[in-house]
Structures are given as structure tokens and as C-alpha cells.
Amino acid sequence: MTSDNKLYAGAAVGLILAALAGFGAARMTAPTAPVEASAEEASAPVGDEIEIDADGIRSSAIMVAPASGNSLDGILLASATVEAMPDAEAVLTARAPGTVTRIFKRIGDVVSAGETIALVESRDASMIAADRGAAAARTTLAARQLAREKGLLAQGVSARADYETAQANLAVAQAEARQAEAAARAVRVTGDGRSVAVVSAVSGRITAAPASLGAYVQAETELFRVADPRRTQIEASVPAGEAGRVKAGDRVELTTNDGQVLEGRVRSATGVVDAMTRQATIVITPGSGGSTIAPGQMVQARIFASGDGQSASGVSVPQDAVQTVGDRTVVFVRMPKGFKAQTIQVAGRSGGMVAVASGLKAGQSIATTNAFLLKAELEKESAE
Template sequence: MYFEDKRILAGIAGAIIVSAGAGFEIARWTADPAAPAEQAANAQETAHADRLALSADAIRNAGIGVEEIRAGGLGSEIVAQAMVAPSPSGEAVVTARAGGAVTRVFKRLGDPVRAGEALAIVESRDAAQIASERTAAAARATLAERNLARERYLYEQKVSARAEYESAQAEAAAAAAEARRAQAAAGAANVTSDGRGTVVASPISGRVTAESVMLGAFVQPEAELFRVADPRLVQVEASVGPADMARLAAGDRAVIELPDGKMVEGRVRSVTPTLSGDTRAATAVIDVTGGMLQPGLGVRVRLYPSVGAPSSAIVVPEDALQSVDGKDAVFIRTSQGFRAQFVTIGQRSAGRVEILSGLKPGQLVATKNAFLLKAELGKGAGEEE
């Protein structure tokens, strides 16, 4: 009996051991697969800790500016102050064609105008005289044509002499020439249809940028009444030093930095061959290839001369450079938002800094308001902790 009980206890112990082993196996097969998944998730979070997911609307609403970077060190670009000026065909001075009193004013400062549109009307005795001369010259030309037709008929009928016919031809030609002159004078004065005044019209489309006219005021001939400028027809005039002047050529690339942080592309059209007597600087004239700039706006220009110091370094604005975890970094635009990229910097000059390593030409880098991305990245790291 004792041995039988002992065999039963041994069987129970063996079953317990087998059950324990099976439980261990079950735990291993059910728990182990979760551990690598969790480790992979943690690794993925660590790998993307330097990334920010932002939509295009969020980037635009935050006012974050992005610029495409290009190769070339500080020696391969010229930073200069410049002024937006109207091109020769982009601004018009509108004057009174004849002296008289202003009877009507159609446009005021800032109003849009079309080419040929009336800005004001000046009632003038000079205009009335021009209109009467036009009418008289037209009447004389008509009479001369009739006399010529009559003399031609008489000459063909052998009634009058050839000399009389030729005299009538000369008189008709002179009268026609006088009529054309009077018509051209009336057109140049832009005489109204009733002949009492002149129409002050804009020769170009744009906006009224200056006015010096009042209703009822008397104006002298050729007095300036309006200025009209077309914001699409502007040029940027940059002051460059004597050393930089020789490095620039027509067609060189330029980037215009606006006060609001936006960038506008341009091309150098010409560089003055002499230096200004006051500033001892040359003027680089830049054609704007995109955007609408207001004349008189002060801007900063980056010029990329065709003759420059060769360098493989990349230059970015200092505003693009941020400190992330105590290291210099910039934020690169990605399809999902931005990614922090650590870089090695070189020399600095005029608000620009060279990037010796960490970036490649053609990448898009956050420039304006890049500090917002740094703050957002830091906030995300704090939430994770």
C-alpha cells in the first residue's frame, strides 16, 4: 500500500512538472512576440524624434518661409542694399496739354487706371483755339479739293490752261497738309469733342501714385497733374562697390529679400560703368522675374556673380540656423513637414552663414520663423518624456 501511494505521488509531481513546462512554453510563445514589436515602435519613435508633421496650410498660417539652397560660399555672393524703382516704361508723368481751369477730376490717389483713360478735364481757351484751327483747316482743305476737281474738269475739256490746273493741285495739297497739322495738334492736346477743353489721360495702365490737382484750380501748360505707375513694370537698383562691380555681368542671378521675409527672383540687366560721385558705388539694375513690388520700397539683394571665388559650401540665412540639443541644425522641408538636420557651420557675414557639411544643394530649408519649428520640436520632446 505504501509503495502504491508513493507511485501516485510521483505521478502527480511529474504532471505538475510537465504542466509547468507547458505553461512556460505557452508564456514564451505568447509574450515574446510583443517584446520585439514594442522595441520596434520605440526605435521608430526615436528615429522620428527629429521630425515634425505639418500640413501645407499650417506652414503657411505660421508664416514659415522656405528657400532652396545652392552651392557656393560667401565669396560667391554679393549682399547689397537696393531700392525698387519704376522701369522707364513703368511710370508716367501726366501733364496738362494746355493752360486752363480744372473742371472735372475723375481719379484720385491710389485709384487704378487703364491706358488712355481720362483722369481730369481742363477747360482752356488754348484748346478752343486749337479746335477752331482744326475746323478751319478742314474747311479749307475741302474747298481746295472742290476747286481742284473743277479745274481738272475744265482742263480735260480744253477750257482752262494746264497752269491753272497745276496751281489748283498745289493749293489742294497745301490745304490738306494744313488740315493734317491742325488735326495732329488737336490730337496732341487731346481736345474734347466740344472743343472747349483738353482731356488729361494716362498713357499707361497702373495706379495713381501722385496727384497735384484740385477742382477749379488754374494750371499752366505742361504742369504735372498726376503720376501713374505700373507695379508690374519695376526694376531694382542695387549699390555695389568697385571690387564687386567687375564681377557682375548681365544675366547673373539675383534674389531680392523683401521686408516681410519673402524672396523674389531676379536677373542682372546691366551695371553702370562708372561710380556715383556721392556714394562712390556702381548701380546694378535688376529685372524682377516674379512678384509685384511697390516703387520706393527698400530691399536687400543677394547677387550671384558669374566670376566668384569657387566654393562647395552652402550659404543660408542666420535665421535658418537653430540650436537643437546644443548642436547647430536647420530644418529641411519634407513631404510630411520638416526634419531637423545637424550641420557644421563656417564663417558668417552680413546675416549669412556658411554650411560646410550636412546639407546638399537643391534641398528646401526653413528660413523665416524657423524658431517656431525648434519650439514645436522641443514641445514634442517634452510631451514624450
Template sequence: MNIMENRNYLLAAVAAGAIIMGGGGILLGRSMAVQPVASPAAAPAETEEEGHVEGQILMDAARVKGAGIMTETVQAGGLGSEILAQAIVAATPDGEAILTARADGAITRIHRRLGDAVGAGEAVAVIESRDAAAIASERSSATARLVLARSAYAREKKLFDARITAKQDLEAAAAALAEAEAEARRSQSAAAAAKLSGDGRTLAVTSLISGRITKSDARLGAYVTAGTELFRVSDPRRIQVEASVPAVDTRRIQPGDTAMIELPGGETVSAVVRSATPSLDPESKTATIVLVPGSIAGLTPGQGLRARIKPRGGATSGPIALPDEAVQSVEGRDVVFVKTAKGFQAVPVVTGNRGGGRIEIVDGVKPGTVIATRGAFMLKAELGKGEAEH
């Protein structure tokens, strides 16, 4: 009986231990199933990784400007549709004035020097001349004769009205008055054209336009003859670009065609063809194409540069041409950097022929796309750093 009780007690104890161990296992399993809470520092990194776009470079406008990155709008037409020409910035016909001596004389005063600003009608120098005295004398004589002729006409008119003198006397007085008035106008015009001073001793050299003095050959005390060039004034706002184009290409260009002017720093300025000279230069055998720039920023008279003219009859589909520096090699692929709202996006392209610092793009971008040209290598470096971080 004792043996049976001990056996039953042992079995009950083993069963109770199993139940306790089972419950503990359940509790232990539940505690191991709870996941640890992610640290706050890990969340932004995970979000950035999810929002990253391959080939994207985030860059605002201020950073783009500070890095010196230039952009250009892609236009249709390959290398064959562009006419490359050497050009020079020149003043328009009304943008430059040559100031000459109006009469023989000695330069007694110089009011402006090389580089100074001058306004239209402003005196730049003064010449003391014997011709000034002659012009002043003629003006005085003409004025005196005019006063006398008016007096004589008034007297004859009064006598004629009183029926004392004949009509022919009045007509003669009227003719004399008309002649005196014409002579007075002529002498006044001569004095004004010569810029005669009030005392009648000196002549002023005045500027015809507003601008800056770009050339000065006047020397104080120097004796000059009439017609001698003393100063040259240019208005930097009135400029045009003159491109030298071979005769074979001149026939393709028409007024209204578009062009791009390449500045030394890598920037470009859009322009429009205004006209073409009807003959060739005897030395260079080229025609001059006059371009009107859309902006004068960065253009200085006398500056040499290159122009790319796009005739309207050229190709409007097929390859497009870009500057060599716009195409970069990334991981063995040719890419260009397209301007986006947030910065730039690297876009693979298929390239074609090269020449004259330009490269054809066969596929990858379309006309109207804005891409980075100057400074594209900096975007390549930024892209490399960004991809390494991700």
C-alpha cells in the same frame, strides 16, 4: 501478516499521492505559461514607437503655411561669392507716366483722385484754355481750306479734260490741294495731341497707361501753365529692383546673373540681373544694378530692401550661405531643418563664418536642398516636444 499488509497499503497510498501531485504540478505549470493578451490601447503606442524617426517633424503644407514657416533652396557659394546691396523697388520706364497740362488754362473738372484706378486713354481732369479755342479755330480753317482746294482741283480737272485750260492750271490746283491736306492733317494732330473736346473749349488730361494715381497736384480752379505736372500714374505690375553696388563689385556682375531679394517679412524673391549703369552715382559712388524679379508679390514701388547678387564667376563649391535664423542649436549641435514629403527633418551641420545676417555652412547640406529659414525656431520647439513624448 497484518503488519506487512498495512505497510504495502501505506506505500501504495504515498505513490498515488505523488502521482496526483505531479499531475497537478504539470497542470499548474501549463496554466502559468499562458501569456496575457495585449490590450488594444497598447498596440498603437508600440507601432508609433517603432515608426518614429529621430529628428523628424511631421507637418503638412497647411500647418506649415499657418505657422508662417518660410523655406529657401540652398544655392552654392559662401559669403564671399555673394554681393550684398541695398536696393529699392522702382517702376520700369513704361510703368510710370507723368500727366501734364498741354496748354495754359484753369482746371475746371477733376475726375480721379489719389489712389484711384485709371485706364489708358481715360480723362483724369479737364482744363479750360484760350489755347483750346485757337487750336479749334486752326482746325476749322484748315478743314475749310481743304474743302475749297478739293473743289478747285475737281473744277480744274474737268476743264483740263475738256481741253479748255492748260496743264499748268491743273498742276497748280493739285499743289494747292496737297498743301491744304497737309495743313488739315497738322491741325487734326495738334487737336488730338491737346485732347481737344468736341466743342473746342476745353482740353482733357488723359492717362498714357493703366494703373493707379500715385501723385496728384491738381486743384480745382487752379490756373496752370503748359508742361505743369498734374498727376502721376504707376502700374504696379511693371516694376524693377534697383540695387546700389560698389564700383569694385560692379565688374563681377554680368547680365543674366541670379539674385535673391529679401523682403521685410523674411520671404525671398528670386531675380535676374538685367543691366548695370555704366557710371557711378556722384554722391554714393555706387553703380545701379537693375534686377528683374521673378514675382511681384510683396513688392511695392518705393519700397527699400536688400538684394543678394550671385555672380556666375563666383564659387560653385565649398561652403554655402544661409540666413542666421535657419541654423538652430539642438542639444549643443547646429542643425537645419530640411523639407521632406512629410514635413521636416533636423540635419546636423558644420558652420563657418558669419556676416550680414548670413552664416556659412561647411558641411551637412548640399545645393538644391530646401530648408526652413523663417520660423525654424518653431520647428526646434516642435522637435523638443516630440522627442520628450518618445
């Protein structure tokens, strides 16, 4: 090989080495490409806790209740009706026949016990007022006659028999006066003696007002109905064979048509079975939320019976409390700062309740109504 060829060969080798060195430097200084997450990292579970304060729970209408310690066979479902307590509702009638001349209140108005709602002008009222006045006059006359006979007896002018007769006449007159006064009070005669007053016997609201101004009404005709919405009771109907399992003090969950859940307690069982429906009546006292329901409203009662015939162990929760997150069945347990999705194993379902085989203890506070909102929030955080 000549010297020129050697020179050319050395130059070529130098160029190749320089190119390789430049390529290596470029690889080392180039930005690192993003590395895809491993399969294990992609499948890592997200946190099950959801932070939400008490204000957020109230605004979301999420109901929190303890998990029941009853099994499904210890829970009775019954349709129920809200009724006013016997001493919290009054039917106001005309105490005497006459014409309705004044109406002071309308349906929905608040009234107090003893307040006059309307006036009925009545001929009977005038007669009763006249009898009362006559009885009072006879009493006055008898009292004066007795005083005169007493003076004559003291002077020895009149006999004692006349004095005793005057005493008897006064007693009779006083009895007639009391009778006339009682009759006037019974029909509530007004001061002018022309009308009878329609007076409310209880405090509350007017729930019915069939009275019409100028209408002629007979005695005992219903003119108004007043009820106190704060004093209510719930009457539930259960099968006759199950009534014996319900005891006073048993816990009850009351569900309204709009999904509101209220707490209550069994007050008593009537022990009487209707001959037509073969149902027994259970009287329930609503809890603190009872003011939100009104007489005549229909509710669904879930009675946690404590009597014989039910299993002593088991945990059950409302159907709304159980949610599916991925391949897990969970309930949301109340925590200091919110809720935590807790995996459970379902043993059975019946009547809107779910029996829990494991994963939850009786008495744990869980989200019931609107628990699906917590599920949506958990899935949102997982997606993010």
C-alpha cells in the same frame, strides 16, 4: 522539559512559521512599484522629424529655399530700391495752359491706357480747334476749285496752268489741315473745342494726384502720376570693386522690411559708377512674388555672384535657417511629410549668412524664414 512545556514550544514555533508564510505571500501579491527609467533611457534622443503639411507651412509663413552653393565671399549684400519700369510709369501733364474743370479719378484708382483722367479748359485749345476747322474749310474749297478747273479744262475753256494751280492749292490746303489736326491731337483737344483732356499713357494705378479742381495750371504742369505695380525692377548699389563679379542671371534674394523673402535674377549691370557714392548700379528683375512690392519701397538684396573673385565651392544658408537644439546646431531639411532637424557644422558667419562646413549639401531645400517655429515644435515634442 515537561510535556506542557513541549506543547507550548511547538505552538510558538507554529505561530512564527505561519507569520513568515503570510509575510511572504503578501510580498508576492502586493502591486509592483513603478520602476524609475534608467539613465540611458532618459538620455535617449527624441525624433528629429516634424510632420507638417503644405497648408501648415503656408499658414506659419515658413519659407523654404535651397541651400546656396556659394561660399561667403561669393555673396554680396546691397541696399536696393524698387522702381517702376521705364514704360510702366507715366507723368500726366496739362498739354496747354488753362483751368482744371473736371477730375474723374483719384489717387489709388485703377486706370487704363487711353482713359481720360481730367479736363482742362483752355484758350489755346479753342484757338487750335479754330485753326483745325479753318484748315478743313480751305481744303474743301480747294477741292471744289480743282474739280471746276478740271471740267473747264476738259471743255477747252480754261488753260492747263489754271488746272495745275488748283492742284497745288489743294495740296497746300491738305498739308495745313494735317498740321492743324496733328496739333489738336498733340494737346488732346476735346470734341467741343474748349478743353484739353488729360489722358493716361499706361495702365495701372494713380500714385500721385497734385491736381486741384478749379486751379489754373501752366502747360506741362504735372497733374497725375500713374504706375503699374506689377511691372517693377530693383536697382541695387554695390561697391565699384565688386560690380565686376556680378553677371546677368545671377540669383538674388530680396528681403523686405517685414521679413518677406523674394527671389530675383540680375538683369544687367549698368557699368557706371556714381561719382559721389562710388557705387555701381545693378538692375534686378523680381520673380513671381514681385507683385507684392511697390515702387519706392526699400529692400535688402543678397546677390549670389558668379563672376571672378569668389570661391567655387562651399555651402551657405541664411542666418535665420540655423537653429540651436540642445547642444546641436541644426537646419530643418524639407522632407515629404514635413521637416527633419539635420545637424551641421558651422564654418563662419558674415552679412546674415552662415557658411556650412559639413552636414548639408548645396541644393537641399531647407526652412529659412520662421525656422524657429520648427525648433519650438521640436522642443515641445521633446518635453512631452
